[in-house]
Amino acid sequence: MSENKEHANTQSEPSTLDLIELWKRLTMQNEEAWGQAVKEFLGTKTFNHMAGAMRDQYLAQYQSGKQGMERLLEMEFFPSKKDLAAVSEMMIALEDKVDQIDFQIHHNLTQITDNLLKIAEFQHHTWEQVLLIKQELDEISATLQLGKTEPESTNDKKTASKKKSKPRESD
Numbered sequence: 001m002s003e004n005k006e007h008a009n010t011q012s013e014p015s016t017l018d019l020i021e022l023w024k025r026l027t028m029q030n031e032e033a034w035g036q037a038v039k040e041f042l043g044t045k046t047f048n049h050m051a052g053a054m055r056d057q058y059l060a061q062y063q064s065g066k067q068g069m070e071r072l073l074e075m076e077f078f079p080s081k082k083d084l085a086a087v088s089e090m091m092i093a094l095e096d097k098v099d100q101i102d103f104q105i106h107h108n109l110t111q112i113t114d115n116l117l118k119i120a121e122f123q124h125h126t127w128e129q130v131l132l133i134k135q136e137l138d139e140i141s142a143t144l145q146l147g148k149t150e151p152e153s154t155n156d157k158k159t160a161s162k163k164k165s166k167p168r169e170s171d
Contacts, residue, residue, distance in 0.1 A: 041047055073080050079087070 070080055
């Protein structure tokens, strides 16, 4: 009985291998046939027309969907790409204006500072002149004070009174 089992096993193996080989060959031949048919079909004008029609249909659906989405977003108060682009442009314009104002303020502050420094220098120079005039007046006053303390001769009194009676000439 063991011989019959071995004989049966050896007979079943070759038939199984033959079916697998047959299946492989059929699949390879089928693949080659389909590949050749697809290559030939891709090279025809019919395929080109079909592909063009599919592309046109896809683009029409895309445009329709895009417009529908834009209308929906407008109705729901969601910003669209155009709205965001417009806001971005306005922000850039605003930043430019702020930069211009900043530059003008800086320029004006620089001019004000320069003018204040000139005024301070002028004021300092004026105070120096006033102090010089005050010193000269003090010297004149001191000289006049010394002259009053000395005994004056009669001639000197007359000339002094004449000097006093003459009107002062303004500078």
